[in-house]
Amino acid sequence: MRDASEALIVIDVQNDFCPGGALAVAEGDAVVPRINALMLEFATIVLTQDWHPVTHSSFAINHPGAEPFSLTSMPYGPQVLWPTHCVIGTTGAAFHPDLRSDPAQMILRKGFRPRIDSYSAFFENDRTTATGLEGYLKSRGVKAVTLVGLATDYCVAFSAMDAARLGFAVTVLEDACRAIDLNGSLAAARQQMQAAGVELT
Numbered sequence: 001m002r003d004a005s006e007a008l009i010v011i012d013v014q015n016d017f018c019p020g021g022a023l024a025v026a027e028g029d030a031v032v033p034r035i036n037a038l039m040l041e042f043a044t045i046v047l048t049q050d051w052h053p054v055t056h057s058s059f060a061i062n063h064p065g066a067e068p069f070s071l072t073s074m075p076y077g078p079q080v081l082w083p084t085h086c087v088i089g090t091t092g093a094a095f096h097p098d099l100r101s102d103p104a105q106m107i108l109r110k111g112f113r114p115r116i117d118s119y120s121a122f123f124e125n126d127r128t129t130a131t132g133l134e135g136y137l138k139s140r141g142v143k144a145v146t147l148v149g150l151a152t153d154y155c156v157a158f159s160a161m162d163a164a165r166l167g168f169a170v171t172v173l174e175d176a177c178r179a180i181d182l183n184g185s186l187a188a189a190r191q192q193m194q195a196a197g198v199e200l201t
C-alpha cells in the first residue's frame with residue numbers, strides 16, 4: 001500500500017465516455033479493470049464525474065446551427081462543442097457499472113455551471129475558477145498524484161497540467177487512460193503534459 005500522501009485521481013469513468021455512450025471514447029471501458037486493481041494500492045482516492053446541466057454551453061445543441069466537435073469562442077477562450085453528454089442525474093453521467101467506487105473517499109463533480117466547461121478536476125476552463133480539489137488534497141497532506149481515466153487528451157491532460165502547476169508530483173498512467181483524439185489532440189496533449197513536467201508512464 002502506498003503512503004496516504006500519494007493520491008489516485010480517477011477521471012470521468014462514466015457511461016457516456018464508454019462504448020455505446022453519448023461521447024464514447026474508443027475502448028473507454030477497457031480502463032476499468034486496471035483502475036479497480038490500482039485502487040487496491042492507494043489509500044487516498046478521488047473519483048471525478050463530468051456533471052452538466054442540460055443547458056450547458058459546451059453542448060452543440062445549445063448553439064443553433066453548430067455541429068458537434070466544431071470549435072466556438074467563449075469569453076474564456078476556444079471551446080469544442082460536444083454532443084450532449086453526462087447530463088446531471090442520467091445513466092450516461094453514472095460511473096461505469098463495473099468501476100469500484102467504494103474505495104474512494106471523495107467524489108468530485110465538475111462542469112455544473114451552465115456557462116463554463118471544466119475539463120480539469122482543479123480549475124474550470126477559465127483556468128481560475130477553482131473546484132476545491134487543490135485545498136482538499138493539500139489539507140490532507142497529498143504531495144503526489146497519479147491520474148487515470150477518460151479522456152487522456154481532455155480531462156486527464158488538463159487535470160495533470162493543473163496539478164503540476166499547483167506543485168504536485170504528477171504521473172499519468174497512459175495504459176489506464178483512453179483518448180478522444182480529435183484533430184491530433186492526443187499528440188498535442190502528450191507534448192504539453194511532458195513540457196509541464198508530468199511523468200507519462
Ligand code: VGL
Nearest residue numbers: 012050082150151154155
Ligand atoms: C471530457 C469532453 C467533454 C473528458 C468531458 O472527460 O475528457 N471531454 N467533457
Ligand code: ZN
Nearest residue numbers: 050085086111
Ligand atoms: Zn463534458
